[in-house]
Amino acid sequence: MYSLYGGIEQLSIKLKEELQKLPNVQVCLDSPATRLEFGEKVKVHVKVQSKPSVLEVDHVVCAIPSKALQKLIEQPIEELTFNPSVDVAVVNFAFDKKVLPYAAFGYLVPRSVSDSIALGVVFDSCSFPLATPNHEILTVMMGGHQFPSRIGDSATITNDELLFKARQVLGQQLKIQDVPVAHQVTLQHQCIPQYLVNHPRRMQKLHRTIENQFKSKLSVTGASYTGVAINDCILYSGKLADQLLSKGILGSDPYPSPVTGLELYETLS
Ligand SMILES: Cc1cc2nc3c(=O)[nH]c(=O)nc-3n(C[C@H](O)[C@H](O)[C@H](O)COP(=O)(O)OP(=O)(O)OC[C@H]3O[C@@H](n4cnc5c(N)ncnc54)[C@H](O)[C@@H]3O)c2cc1C
Numbered sequence: 001m002y003s004l005y006g007g008i009e010q011l012s013i014k015l016k017e018e019l020q021k022l023p024n025v026q027v028c029l030d031s032p033a034t035r036l037e038f039g040e041k042v043k044v045h046v047k048v049q050s051k052p053s054v055l056e057v058d059h060v061v062c063a064i065p066s067k068a069l070q071k072l073i074e075q076p077i078e079e080l081t082f083n084p085s086v087d088v089a090v091v092n093f094a095f096d097k098k099v100l101p102y103a104a105f106g107y108l109v110p111r112s113v114s115d116s117i118a119l120g121v122v123f124d125s126c127s128f129p130l131a132t133p134n135h136e137i138l139t140v141m142m143g144g145h146q147f148p149s150r151i152g153d154s155a156t157i158t159n160d161e162l163l164f165k166a167r168q169v170l171g172q173q174l175k176i177q178d179v180p181v182a183h184q185v186t187l188q189h190q191c192i193p194q195y196l197v198n199h200p201r202r203m204q205k206l207h208r209t210i211e212n213q214f215k216s217k218l219s220v221t222g223a224s225y226t227g228v229a230i231n232d233c234i235l236y237s238g239k240l241a242d243q244l245l246s247k248g249i250l251g252s253d254p255y256p257s258p259v260t261g262l263e264l265y266e267t268l269s
Contacts, residue, residue, distance in 0.1 A: 001105070001127050008230065036060060036072045042217050059217055059249040061240065061261070065193065066224035075213065079206040083199065083224070085190040087154040088119070088143045091166035094182040095136045100126065101174060106139075117150050118142050118169040135181070140166040145194055159185040193224050200265055207262035216249045219261040226264055236264065 004010045019025045028048060035045035044055040062069050070080040100123055108120035124137040131137075142165060147154050151165065162185050170176040203225060210218055219240055226236040240261045244250040248259035 003128050003131065005131075011230075033064070033072055036062075036218075038073075038214055038217055059219070059244070061219045061221060061244070063220075063222045063237070065222065066220070069220065077206065077209055079202045079209070080224075082202055083193045083195055084145070085193050086144045087147045087187065087189050088141060088191055089147075089151065089154075089157075089162045089166075089185070089187045091140045091142070091163060091186075092124075092184045093138045093140070093166070093170070093180040094132070095138075095176075095178055096134065096181045097136070097178065099136055099174075099176045099178050100138070116169075116173070117165050118173065119144050119146075121169065121173065138170070140169050142166065142169070144192075154187065154189060157187070159187070162187060192228055195228075200268055203262050204265040204268055207260050207265050210260040210262070211258045214258075216256050216258045219244065219248075219259055221261045225262060236261065239263075 006013075016027055020027055028046065031046045031048045031053075033044055033046050034052070035043075037043040037045070041056045041058060042060050044057060044060060046053050046055065065085065066080040066083075067085065070077060102123075103126050104123055105127060106120060106122035106124075109116040109118055119141045122139040122141070124139055125132050125135065142162070143151055143154070151157065152161070163183060166183075166185075206220075206225075210220065221237045221240050222233055226232055240259065243259045243263065247253060247257050249256045
């Protein structure tokens, strides 16, 4: 396990800082892409400070969720919208005394435990004791595909209700009845894709569709495709960058071959 002072967003903050130092890089924040048009060049329609603007580029690396990519292009591609995305509620607790009955990473609740509200509980202070030497920190994760059946309507549920449910989890599963000195509730809507059975086969089909329909003009990366963990996102984005430089449109080859970002699925047994 690893952790970063300031949180995992330090990764993207640092990436932005380093990219902005380069003379040939322009970073546009708060500028959502609204449409992609594929022709001789790719026209990327974006909203910069609420005003429409069009960038003309040779190649697009699309790192947004696949459902969001589908909204940008005309042709329907089933593989982009096949997997559902789910809501997850995260409640962090701080206690100023020892409350944990075990020293461990925490635990994940198997699907077969049908009466658990929680997906799992992480014992953060066991993995990173130096970060908060005087407190025990726990994170309760709830929801996923079970959100509607076990938690409620994510559109209307309040933070107080989520806090109540998370404290129920601590009471029932860990026998912790103590009052935390601090807590934080975060509800993330549609924040993580849930791969359905045969995901690799669908990604293989998507790889071929991108190769055939978008030639060397589009690659994809991120949690919708090659694994949802941050490690996977970074690993496969790095491989994509390497391939674009060695055999794709960004390299020196006058006849670059398509690089889709889904080469992992090229040969499935
Ligand atoms: C509660 C929770 C806990 C997790 N814990 C862990 C963990 O402990 N370890 C781990 O490895 N992983 C964890 N994950 C998974 C991991 O955080 C994510 O899968 C990963 O961050 C996905 O990265 P991404 O860049 O592919 O997608 P995202 O982080 O979803 O980024 C996609 C970005 O695209 C932007 N976007 C969307 N549409 C457009 C558009 N039209 N134009 C421009 N931008 C657009 C969005 O605003 C967003 O910023 C967790 C996920 C959740 C929800």
